[in-house]
Amino acid sequence: MKEENYQSIIEEIWPKLRKKHLYPEIPVPKVRSTPDPEQGESQEDEGVGLEMKHKQMVINGAFVSQMKGKMGEKRIVEALLDHGITHYTFCPWDFHTHLRLYSEAKKVMGDKELAKKVSNCFIDVIADTHCVKKRFTEIPELHRNLRKGAVEEVIASLYQKIWGIDLGIPSSKIKGHADIIRRLARIPYLDRSRWGESIQKFARSLKPLLVEEQKEQGAKGGKGERNPQGEHDLNHYSNEEIDQGLRDHARQTMALSDFKDVVEDFSEELKGVGYGMEGGMGRGQGNPIDADVLFYMKLAENYSIPLKKLPLEEKGSLHPHSHSPWEIGSPFQDVDIWTSFGKIMPGITQIWTRREGKGRGKMEGTPDCLIAIDSSGSMINPRKSLSYAVLGAACATNAYLQNDSKVAVYNFSDAPMGGKDILSYTDRREDIYRALCKYFGGGTALDFEDLMPLIQGRKNLDLFIITDMKITNLEQLVGFFGQIQNRVTAVHIGDNPYAARFEKAVEKRKNISIYTVKRKEDIPHIVLGRIRDYFNPNPIKKP
Amino acid sequence: MKSSIPPKKNSILPSDRENWISKNPFEEFKTFTASTHDLPLDQIVQSTEAIMDRIRLGYEKLLEEEAKELVWMVQYNTIIKAYEVAEKYVKEIDYSAEDIEDFCFALENTQKVPYLIPGPAGVYISALCNYAKEEEIALKLSELKTEINLIGFRLPKGKRLVIEGDTGDFTGIGLEGGELVIEGNAKNWTGAGMRGGKILIKKNIGLHTGEWMMGGEIYVGGRVRGLGNIVEGKVYERDKLVYPGKVRYPNLYY
Numbered sequence: 001m002k003e004e005n006y007q008s009i010i011e012e013i014w015p016k017l018r019k020k021h022l023y024p025e026i027p028v029p030k031v032r033s034t035p036d037p038e039q040g041e042s043q044e045d046e047g048v049g050l051e052m053k054h055k056q057m058v059i060n061g062a063f064v065s066q067m068k069g070k071m072g073e074k075r076i077v078e079a080l081l082d083h084g085i086t087h088y089t090f091c092p093w094d095f096h097t098h099l100r101l102y103s104e105a106k107k108v109m110g111d112k113e114l115a116k117k118v119s120n121c122f123i124d125v126i127a128d129t130h131c132v133k134k135r136f137t138e139i140p141e142l143h144r145n146l147r148k149g150a151v152e153e154v155i156a157s158l159y160q161k162i163w164g165i166d167l168g169i170p171s172s173k174i175k176g177h178a179d180i181i182r183r184l185a186r187i188p189y190l191d192r193s194r195w196g197e198s199i200q201k202f203a204r205s206l207k208p209l210l211v212e213e214q215k216e217q218g219a220k221g222g223k224g225e226r227n228p229q230g231e232h233d234l235n236h237y238s239n240e241e242i243d244q245g246l247r248d249h250a251r252q253t254m255a256l257s258d259f260k261d262v263v264e265d266f267s268e269e270l271k272g273v274g275y276g277m278e279g280g281m282g283r284g285q286g287n288p289i290d291a292d293v294l295f296y297m298k299l300a301e302n303y304s305i306p307l308k309k310l311p312l313e314e315k316g317s318l319h320p321h322s323h324s325p326w327e328i329g330s331p332f333q334d335v336d337i338w339t340s341f342g343k344i345m346p347g348i349t350q351i352w353t354r355r356e357g358k359g360r361g362k363m364e365g366t367p368d369c370l371i372a373i374d375s376s377g378s379m380i381n382p383r384k385s386l387s388y389a390v391l392g393a394a395c396a397t398n399a400y401l402q403n404d405s406k407v408a409v410y411n412f413s414d415a416p417m418g419g420k421d422i423l424s425y426t427d428r429r430e431d432i433y434r435a436l437c438k439y440f441g442g443g444t445a446l447d448f449e450d451l452m453p454l455i456q457g458r459k460n461l462d463l464f465i466i467t468d469m470k471i472t473n474l475e476q477l478v479g480f481f482g483q484i485q486n487r488v489t490a491v492h493i494g495d496n497p498y499a500a501r502f503e504k505a506v507e508k509r510k511n512i513s514i515y516t517v518k519r520k521e522d523i524p525h526i527v528l529g530r531i532r533d534y535f536n537p538n539p540i541k542k543p
Numbered sequence: 544m545k546s547s548i549p550p551k552k553n554s555i556l557p558s559d560r561e562n563w564i565s566k567n568p569f570e571e572f573k574t575f576t577a578s579t580h581d582l583p584l585d586q587i588v589q590s591t592e593a594i595m596d597r598i599r600l601g602y603e604k605l606l607e608e609e610a611k612e613l614v615w616m617v618q619y620n621t622i623i624k625a626y627e628v629a630e631k632y633v634k635e636i637d638y639s640a641e642d643i644e645d646f647c648f649a650l651e652n653t654q655k656v657p658y659l660i661p662g663p664a665g666v667y668i669s670a671l672c673n674y675a676k677e678e679e680i681a682l683k684l685s686e687l688k689t690e691i692n693l694i695g696f697r698l699p700k701g702k703r704l705v706i707e708g709d710t711g712d713f714t715g716i717g718l719e720g721g722e723l724v725i726e727g728n729a730k731n732w733t734g735a736g737m738r739g740g741k742i743l744i745k746k747n748i749g750l751h752t753g754e755w756m757m758g759g760e761i762y763v764g765g766r767v768r769g770l771g772n773i774v775e776g777k778v779y780e781r782d783k784l785v786y787p788g789k790v791r792y793p794n795l796y797y
Contacts, residue, residue: 108686133582162584179681183641188588197652201645204683 095245413440665693
């Protein structure tokens with residue numbers, strides 16, 4: 001049957017399928033044309049019936065043609081679409097669930113490929129079981145007719161047991177794996193809240209079989225058979241879903257190592273969907289993915305910290321500045337009737353020349369920000385475990401960048417001895433995060449000569465410093481803050497005598513706000529650029 | 544002249560009511576029934592849960608009786624008494640080997656089992672294994688974070704218990720003729736007081752191995768860190784007989 005005929009089948013059954021699955025927001029599935037070997041088109045994907053990319057399901061015409069001797073074409077298409085739709089409506093539902101299941105499977109399997117395989121199997125079992133339980137579907141018939149390897153036979157035997165439908169697996173084959181099937185049948189597949197522990201049990205039970213299969217495939221020197229119901233990769237998800245999934249995963253794991261493991265395992269796929277870094281973690285081609293930077297980036301997106309705006313001196317609109325003689329053709333609306341004596345006459349009539357005005361407007365704006373971050377030995381290494389300092393600074397970075405301001409980073413440890421990294425004002429998020437994630441791990445001292453070039457010449461500039469305050473030249477820092485008028489947000493990680501001393505020393509300075517971060521929950525309480533008595537019209541006196 | 548006919552009221556409903564109903568966009572949901580089939584899976588999961596609840600309850604009762612202050616000292620008397628209590632609860636439950644494995648993992652889930660005390664937990668698991676219907680029990684515990692003590696306690700003749708993963712102290716103590724296979728490491732006091740049967744440890748074993756053992760055999764695939772005071776029985780290290788023999792002395796570190 002030709003491609004057009006399959007498309008007409010889809011169009012015929014699609015309204016019924018939509019109704020059956022309670023009207024999911026999925027576009028009408030398409031049909032992929034049968035590969036033409038004469039034109040050199042590959043036939044290796046003949047075994048895959050369904051592809052899913054960005055919510056678009058594509059039926060493989062070659063697969064349906066190949067299967068049509070065993071069951072009706074309409075039934076094949078319906079079964080494949082039932083399966084595909086259930087992935088969107090039940091399992092995995094979103095990218096975060098997919099990642100969560102994968103990371104749980106990885107804990108048991110240890111191997112990336114095996115973990116991917118087992119999580120894909122698990123997702124399929126859930127989707128098919130849900131469909132068989134809740135809808136009238138042709139999925140069992142499809143499974144009866146699919147070509148099966150060792151693992152697929154075990155899964156089909158499992159279906160026989162848990163669905164109570166004969167799928168034509170001979171009992172001799174079941175006996176060989178009876179203990180595995182018994183274990184698999186005890187898993188509560190449809191209980192979403194227990195998917196985490198369920199996939200571990202699923203992986204534990206299937207592990208020997210999958211390891212054996214992997215060895216056999218390795219010996220043959222090729223890849224295994226592809227999943228006829230479609231592979232589960234990142235192509236399923238849109239870029240926004242991937243962003244959201246990574247954000248949720250970072251928030252829920254809150255563990256750098258877990259996140260890093262998953263991102264590194266999916267690095268190829270992430271690169272494929274445009275997560276290749278250009279010196280950071282944005283979309284674009286470039287260097288390998290820096291999982292640490294991505295972790296803080298995604299985690300920081302979960303927090304929103306307020307940023308007080310500042311009345312800025314901004315360029316105003318055009319205003320009448322001086323007179324010039326009117327000429328024929330000049331606009332009448334610029335004529336100054338008072339100096340022209342009410343006449344329109346060349347040589348007498350004068351028009352206003354307008355100029356762009358400057359003045360303190362009422363519009364509020366956000367200044368640029370200089371972030372000073374302590375990466376001395378007393379601080380947590382952000383590339384080893386979750387650093388609240390980097391997370392806090394990342395949240396501040398996001399707040400300023402979202403307001404179209406630029407951010408500079410002064411990452412210091414023992415700065416006078418060279419333990420520092422300076423990033424000039426930029427709006428490139430990746431570069432900023434990279435600078436924030438740098439860790440020196442030495443002593444703690446600021447070099448104010450480094451800071452001056454970053455501050456000088458900028459009338460409006462916010463300062464954000466995040467440290468544990470165990471700074472050798474803390475007195476100098478207090479003195480420095482005493483001289484500047486800029487809004488300063490100082491965040492200290494944990495309580496200690498140095499922090500108390502700093503607080504005491506700057507308590508009278510209204511432009512300095514101090515916050516303590518002991519837990520991650522403290523981060524949203526930070527208010528950037530807050531000035532005590534902000535609405536007090538009296539200007540802050542110079543010391 | 545005014546007409547006597549009253550003015551016609553404008554109705555919000557269309558004249559053809561049936562037609563209006565058919566245009567209701569939600570109309571088809573009136574007839575929609577979500578068909579849910581009862582699958583064998585539902586029954587399997589339900590019965591598994593019920594059994595697991597009973598196993599958990601037995602363990603909690605054991606803790607209530609034997610570890611009131613959540614402290615349990617490993618002594619001859621305490622082990623015997625805890626086992627007797629465990630036996631009492633275990634006998635009442637109809638379970639399979641898979642339920643025992645599930646219980647081992649449930650022990651690490653604080654939402655399911657609030658307290659994991661390795662001693663009583665090991666005694667309880669041993670009682671479960673000893674009273675299980677199956678003659679051969681395989682427990683895949685390699686992903687378990689806790690090494691459970693006292694596993695294989697009093698394993699009777701005719702039973703074979705295979706543990707995938709490492710076990711804690713007092714593995715296979717008081718073995719009564721069964722075969723205990725540990726596909727991993729075992730810690731100290733393994734096989735202490737065993738009367739008969741066989742213990743096979745695939746990897747290494749700790750100190751006091753076979754302390755006061757009265758019979759049976761211990762086979763160790765890796766290293767024996769130290770032998771205990773053995774009364775009778777045999778200990779093999781990598782197929783080489785190390786007890787009885789003059790090569791090894793009790794409680795010496797090798």
